[in-house]
Amino acid sequence: SSVFADDINLWKKSTLNKILERGELQVCMEPGYMPFEMKDKKGRIIGYDVDFAKKMAKDMGVKLKLLPTAWDGIIAALVTGKCDIIMSGMTITQQRNLKINFADPYVVVGQTIMMKKELEGKIKSAKDLDKPEYTVVTKLGVTGEVATRKFFKNAKIITFETEADAASEVLNGKADAMVYDQPYNVLFMSDKGKGKLIHLDKPLTYEPLAWAVRKGDPDFLNWLNNFLRQMQEDKVVGFSDELYKKWLVD
Ligand code: ARG
Known part of the structure; x- marks a missing residue:
């Protein structure tokens, strides 16, 4: 042909x-x-x-x-x-x-960290958060999960089906921090997270x-x-x- x-x-x-x-x-x-x-x-x-x-x-x-x-x-x-x-x-x-x-x-985009307000000043990086006493949440099967497993070898990790469920867990104080795509976190911070969470907005990944x-x-x-x-x-x-x-x- x-x-x-x-x-x-x-x-x-x-x-x-x-x-x-x-x-x-x-x-x-x-x-x-x-x-x-x-x-x-x-x-x-x-x-x-x-x-x-x-x-x-x-x-x-x-x-x-x-x-x-x-x-x-x-x-x-x-x-x-x-x-x-x-x-x-x-x-x-x-x-x-x-x-x-x-x-x-x-x-x-890149992965960033949203965390409880109480941790302000104490936690300045992923490294500071990687301790057994902390719980980090993210969404199942996304690059946020890959990054979480890469950066957190000591902290406890919990994954959720949806990003909204993961974020609620930090808001209601059951988890200490969430790792997810920066644009999502920026919007969450301007709405539900306002005055309640802290955004460590330095990207951990290049995506x-x-x-x-x-x-x-x-x-x-x-x-x-x-x-x-x-x-x-x-x-x-x-x-x-x-x-x-x-x-x-x-
Ligand atoms: N950027 C991330 C990934 O590719 C998260 C994308 C999630 N997208 C969605 N529509 N829920 O893993």
């Missing part, structure tokens, strides 16, 4: 082609990770990823369907074709990247966040990366800057 025929076959198999034929972009995300995907008071899913997904569907000329998916099954959902893309504040890790492909990063797609699909990746660059670098329209101001700066 000619190189040209190979290209046509690749395109026919591309998720991008399937999205266009279906007339709908299907996105897996797990709400609860502010400000990227979360539920408003009416239960609608909103956030930074959601606005990007809407714009993406608009530029493709298709409808958008958000599929709320539990974090521990989100990669499996993508790989088995339950959705076209994961847009869920997912950190590119080398382990995940063995199973799925990532578009270029759209934000860089590019990116949208994930199935492997072997250069056409879709090419579209996503060019879309992303246009959103980020087109200062005339200023889409990305607007979103950044809307969701990531208090």
